[in-house]
Amino acid sequence: MNTRYRCPNCKTNRTRFNIVEQVVSxxxxxxDTGEIVxxxxxMEQAGPFxxxxxxxxxxxxxxxxxxIEDEKTFAKYGEQ
Incomplete structure (x- = not known):
């Protein structure tokens, strides 16, 4: 992972980031209860709906x- 980042919001940060790995369940x-049934x-087990x-x-x-944004957004600003 050798990608340069820059924050599109504060526009000054190029060094301090948190990488959030998303895991789908x-x-x-x-x-009624919100409990996992x-x-x-x-995904084949989940069915067509x-x-x-x-x-x-x-x-x-x-x-x-x-x-917090998509990695592509930070990488695009890091190119500049």
């Missing part, structure tokens, strides 16, 4: 101002 909840190991997660695997947080 497909679940079915009890609508079932966990799905694969369960949408696949298509968001980023990683997000970046500026450790100066707290902005």
């Amino acid at each position: 497909a679940v079915k909840l009890n609508p 079932e966990r799905y190991d694969t 369960h949408a696949h997660y298509n968001g980023p695997d990683r997000r970046i947080q500026c450790a100066s101002c707290g902005l």
Whole structure:
């Protein structure tokens, strides 16, 4: 991972960031209690009405101002 970042919000931070690794868990909840009724190991088990997660695997947080965005946003500003 040799990507230069710069915060698009505070525009000065180029060194201090938090890398947030996102882990997706497909679940079915009890609508009354919010408890997990079932966990799905694969999306095929979840069935046709369960949408696949298509968001980023990683997000970046500026450790100066707290902005959290997609990694591409920070990398694009880091090129400048």
